[in-house]
Amino acid sequence: MSSPTLTDKVAKLICQDILSGELKPNQKLVVAELKEKYNVGASPIREALIQLSWIKYVKLEPQKGCWVAPISKVELYDLHESLKVVSSVLLEKSIKEGNEGWELEILTEFHKLSRFKFQGENFNWQEWEERQEAFYTSLLSGCFSKNMLEFFTDIIRQVKRYRRISLNHSPKNFSELFNLDEHEKIMKLTLDKDLDGAKQQLAERVNRMMKEIESTVDDIEMT
Incomplete structure (x- = not known):
């Protein structure tokens, strides 16, 4: 398991990109792409996405993947x-x-x-x-x-x-x-x-x- 500090940092970076519009509503979030973008391992990426799903900025579907939360x-x-x-x-x-x-x-x-x-x-x-x-x-x-x-x-x-x-x-x-x-x-x-x-x-x-x-x-x- 990654350190809470690193996970929190990655979650903050992803959150900022969602709020800035760099990551758009309904955009698929692929762990491999996010690893390269933020230069971290897969574990902190996955844990950060779970954190962001708790605050409804990210939508997780088991066995299907992860997306930026839609708007309506x-x-x-x-x-x-x-x-x-x-x-x-x-x-x-x-x-x-x-x-x-x-x-x-x-x-x-x-x-x-x-x-x-x-x-x-x-x-x-x-x-x-x-x-x-x-x-x-x-x-x-x-x-x-x-x-x-x-x-x-x-x-x-x-x-x-x-x-x-x-x-x-x-x-x-x-x-x-x-x-x-x-x-x-x-x-x-x-x-x-x-x-x-x-x-x-x-x-x-x-x-x-x-x-x-x-x-x-x-x-x-x-x-």
Whole structure:
């Protein structure tokens, strides 16, 4: 068995290539080809693919092989509804149960997010999305509900794959999502304990994000 460190490294490399679009949805993943591409042995490749199947980035079929996970509007709609429901519940619980430490974490993550400036085609979308994800996770983490937060993280991981695939297909689509004023409004409503306002603003954010992704899924499925 290969070392966990090497397996994790290979899994990260494959994951990055899936998110960047170098490895496309439904693409067959052949161990021999991946060995050459990443310059490692077969064992860490196979173990990495199993890891990626756990987070639904890779589809494994016994005796048949392995593929990059497909995309579809059906799955996207399911992710959309799941994200709206779980984020709304977590936000409500956080507003009711969050303490000063939670409030400080929100302010800290928003500050990190606000340090970024939109720079067109040269903008570092990966870094932006990591900071954006950290900000929204901080908003919802005040509820101290481990299982629900893990479910939220799983949904976000799947949405991220769709977002990155869509962005790679149509880079200009996401410029409107770079809106610090909108993030700041959600933050202020949350910290002011405005439950209805915060939930509505967050739902609108999720809807806009999903609409941007949906606009390219049909084209991607046909390519």
